[in-house]
Amino acid sequence: MTPLPKLAQIPAAIAALADYEAFARERMTPSAWAYLSGGAADELTLADNLAAFQRVRLLGRVLEDLNGGHTRLQLCGLDLDYPILLAPVAFQQLAHPAGELSSVLGASAMGAAMVVSTQASVSLEAIAEAAQTPLWFQLYIQADRDFTRDLVRRAEAAGYRALVVTVDAPVNGMRNREQRAGFALPEGVEAVNLRGMRSLPPSVAQPGASPLFGSQLLAHAPTWKDLEWLQSLTCLPVLVKGVMNPLDATRAVERGVAGIVVSNHGGRTLDGMPATLDVLPAVVRAVDGKVPVLLDGGIRRGTDVLKALALGADAVMIGRPYVHGLATAGASGVAHVLHLLRTELEVAMALGGCATLADIDASLIWR
Template identity: 50%
Template sequence: MRNIMTSIPAGVCSLSDYEHRAQQVLSESVWAYLSGAAMDGHTHRRNRQKLDDVLLQQRILCEGMGQGSCQQTLFGRTLALPLLIAPLAYQKLAHPMGELASVQAAAAQGVGFCLSTLASSTIEQVAEVSGQAERWFQLYCQPSREETLRLVRRAEAAGYSAIIVTADAPINGVRNAEQRAGFALPEGVSAVNLDALAKPQQGDSVFACWMGQAPDWQTLEWLRGQTDLPLLLKGVMHPDDAIRAIALGIDGLVVSNHGGRVLDSQPSTIEVLPRIRQAIGPNLPILLDSGIRRGSDIFKAIALGADAVLLGRPVFYALAVAGPLGIAHCLRILRDELEATMALCGCASITDIGRHTLFHND
């Protein structure tokens, strides 16, 4: 059993600092699982490269900045900054508190929290300790509609305020680093919310084993009719899919390539975001994930059409290094970086951020 730190190590002042520390404290196999990407990692690296390529436009001597704020409102709920903790599976791999630590940190910092279907804490346990945190439930559709609906009803009964349906991972990506490290879930870590559900059928190919049970557009249409909660679709990377989702009554989209963990050699999320925003118009909420590491990344996402972002792997890293305090520290770092970026670009509110706040070399 590794030593669980209860304080923030000296010299940790950015999300990358937590990543470096996490690699030192986690086992090789767990690190391979948490940090690994699909195949050769092209998409994973591209997420960062393309965010770095977006340049900011500084402005000076701006008036009326003293009352600035980075608050954002989604579905009638106000967040301290436009950020939610992404739905991350098996958080007890990083710390014994797992998801309970993450939701408490989210509550402390006034951001949202998304609970994964594959969480290592139950829907109800997380709800009990969440305080005032805005919490959503991420849904992987199960082989039967009855089992899928059972998860939705549990989330509704526990007070979750939105459902995110993940559509971009009907199968796991081919993650070689994880395979080489021989990763397997340790004793005491499992998808506890699925314990009572039937196991998927087996087969000798991707198609025979998984795709015959995968959700489709009819599944999404059915699900829309089963709940009055806001329903978001996660994994949207093509404008045509966004348009079709809206036609079915979806309330929001998450532009995501799963952090490069599923399909390699596809575009970054920041590249496709403007196209999806242009296709669906200005009103429907869009969130973006995959590659967010700085407050300035949040600013760039907002400028290119997002309403908020999801934060994934860095939550794991901070949890491994310093537990709930580490996550809260990460969230505060991002808020400070975002506010500094806004101030230096002449934006007193999230609504001030737009394409005009980016540098265009033309």
Template identity: 50%
Template structure:
């Protein structure tokens, strides 16, 4: 069952030691104490030996920044233009499934916090609140993440519904022809508790239960998600919507170029938070290759292990236009619902402002490649 946060109204003071989270890692520690093990493991795990999951963080920590001084930074401007819209921060909420495992209001609370922070939320195909209900809660910009399902009519109806509800982009996840094995989910025989379900999907697809010795999600995924996708399917998605189509899960320059040839409006460098191919590089290690292939034709976003404001600066210095954050949203939602997510986003915003100031950057345009320092061996 979903355990209710001890103090849903208080996004700050809620961990066992009673201290206010000072950073995103504090939110994870506090959430670990509150969540049932099945949900915690589902959120936290990577696939296989979790090498890529760890590497996502370690690669950030190895990157140093050669900051500039005496640049009259004042209060740096953190805004960025993406898909024709000015965003207050170069930070987008990544799609993560089943947020009601973290908090009874799930995606609705995240929508409210995102709106308050001026941050775009990407809603998962597998959200536990319907895309229409999320749209009704907040008129802030939202993107819809699409898993292309074996059932193309159902897939097309998701896209049409997202467009009708006011979502501003379709983000097609391309790194999951099959679901990576998260062994903790297998051990726990992961399944959804009563009341939590993939709310966007037709009634007959809603039930996600473990049967036999496996994770219920893995079974659900292999039954419903199409493992035969090719670039032609991006053409198909583009043909059924007038919204910009982004691809999420690209890790190579040649794939990014191919995506652009198929008309995508943006590329998300992602290894799915270390949950798909274990053995993939950290995303931060491939941004430069992808950004140089894209050569400014469309925005390049990146996710995986962004936990500090300085990580945002690192990603931008490597050539990204913005980052997405996945798990920190789940931890903050667990700890404090809407307030928790609001506080977490404010922590990240203020860390970013400080990192920009300390790097001598007055705006994101000043975050250039020459800021990157020597890499630790």
């Protein structure tokens, strides 16, 4: 197991990822907490992402040879020590004054790849300069397509290794918890990477606003043609994030994407969708090994990572848990979250009789 970095700021009571939540909530404003923790509408999908992992049970194996065990993998041109990445999370200065700069330091300490949000509160160049670990750039195709092209060029110039295009949010979900809390970005926190973009329709419909259909908002929403246009702009691998339907996965693979991220946006877009873990096997079958499949949503334990890998994922991404660590203890908290999750994964693999990721398959799942 990887030795733990010096983490003097970590409260002694924290033994697992879930323990961070209470500490993080104490350190954030109620409005910021509503933004980070909330989901869409009645938050059914948000809750089911967590519950899905609790529904799945593991079958261990005994007396297997575990000599030479490791968690290394290759993913879209990266050599990674373990299959856990930091997912894109917007406006991380809501959780900690240094925001994404602390997250990337924590990721670098643990050798984890990080996916940087278009809506980061720190510039993509500053994050890249601080990084000692591979970075991918999460991209929303903006209504201002010229500005989108410029974002791609900036990511390439800064050394990002792939683009992760979020495709499941042509509009924001109806985030009632945010509305009730009166969430608004505080002074000094903004999507700095979008400075200078032409003023275009907002990305969210509000109660009482004019009808959505027929509006300029949907007129600018990206389509499959825009994905192809984006691929034509860059030599970087392009992954699509937000795929839940096997038909969409097939269509994306046919268009030459480099990877699929099974995601329901952390339950923040269309409420009532199934959990990502529940749809993962069908998406994996549709992809048929042609490109890597990643999953996010609901991971809180190393056993959750093992379950996702056993059901066909090549790697996973975590979002809220590392921001809880960030809010609690900055870079040390992010590193500790990754350390805990990796340690739990290695223990689960050993108890499941798996020396390497290649040994993990559906036989570990009790049915």
